[in-house]
Amino acid sequence: MKYSNPRIPEGINTSKRHALTEFAVLAGGALLLIALVGWVLGSTGGYLARQLPFEYEASLVPESLLQSDASEPLQRYLDRLANRLIAEMEVPEDMDVRLSFSGEDTFNAFATLGGNVLLYRGLTEQLPHENALSMLIAHEIAHVVHRDPIVGIGRAAAIQLAVSLFLGDPNLSVLGSAGIYTQLHFSREMEGAADAAALAAVNAVYGHVAGAQDLFATIQVKREKTGTGEPAAIFSSHPLDRQRLEAITSLAEEHGWVTTGPTQPLPAEFTSWMEQAALKAGQNR
Amino acid sequence: MVDLAIFITLLALGYGIGQYAEKRHYRSILEREAKLNFLPAIAVRFPPPEPHYAQALVYGSTVVSVDYFKRFVAALRNLFGGRVMVYESLLDRARREALLRMKAQAEALGAKMVFNIKYETMSISKGARQTVGSVEVLAYGTALIEPHA
Helix, strand or coil: CCCCCCCCCCCCCCCCCCHHHHHHHHHHHHHHHHHHHHHHHHHHHHHHHHCCCHHHHHCCCCHHHHCCCCCHHHHHHHHHHHHHHHHHCCCCCCCCCEEEEECCCCCCEEEEHHHEEEEEHHHHCCCCCHHHHHHHHHHHHHHHHCCHHHHHHHHHHHHHHHHHHHCCCCCCCHHHCCHHHHCCCCCHHHHHHHHHHHHHHHHHHHCCCCCCCHHHHHHHHHHHHHCCCCCCHHHCCCCCHHHHHHHHHHHHHHHCCCCCCCCCCCCCCHHHHHHHHHHHHHHHC | CHHHHHHHHHHHHHHHHHHHHHHHHHHHHHHHHHHCCCCCECCCCCCCCCCCCEEEEEEEEEEEECCHHHHHHHHHHHHHCCCCHHHHHHHHHHHHHHHHHHHHHHHHCCEEEEEEEEEEEEECCCCCCCCCCEEEEEEEEEEEECCCC
């Protein structure tokens, strides 16, 4: 008997498909899947969070976060501004907005659960006039009115939960960490809606929207100074400054709001209030 | 950001070096297969009764591991299911290399042919987490050596 090995044609046990094609198809599919699941989870979490009653939100906020460094006159001044704006915004009856002021140098301001708004000296003292300050406060109040903080936390918690379950390391203490209350990320839609509501309120209070965009100009200047590598935390998810400015202009046009007018200067004591708050923050630390 | 850069670098390195090594290996496999084709490797268990050959166990083994790129693509495959194409070529190379080493051993013994060829595959890192997976492929058979006249 004669034995021999025939020549077997190449490529029977391997596939012809290029490794990079395989990679592109799989990675693309995986990204699509992640985006889809993330979106579904985020919307579900946000929807469910919105169902929580507002009073319940307040109990979630750690007290320590909201100690105000503002001296009596500064607090009165800020409250007066806020109340004027609130009167012009559609704030539901059961919603209490509480304004706090931190003497820290952080370039930031945020709205968090339970209607709490925190302004930092770092950002506030850079503002050129009251109109910009009102725009800032109105923007944060608008977040409260739209219930963005609880929706943001609901979204983040749903996604975080899914990720940790998927990785087999369930970390259910998401809601327990303080970071989540100060570093909320709102979507661009939320920011855009807050801008629009704030602008309407500013227009109602001052009779024009001049100076409102100076808030964004201040942020832009700061951003350029710090470089793009490290944008101020809360503004990193905000729409690009230029887009926001354009959106404001077109909003004003659409509603026929006056875009020029005298801006209200900040009170003469404002600088000394800032210094006092900084001192107080230093002592508390 | 740094993590991402490291990841992409590893991926690119894995792809570049892995593909280069694979091409080179296939060239060498084809060349040696042609050279050793005169030595039949037969799966049949029963050798021809006549003449009386001397017999010897011959074997060849390879241990293969997988590059970063292939590992990542295979992990993605885990998500969707289907043929893990990137591993197919890897194991194809391992099997053929093992057989070639076995044949080389048989040739050195002056064998006429090798009978009762078997393959065995075993995972070295089976069950251990955080280790790079590697497999041994072993080919063995009975070399039939013409008795000295």
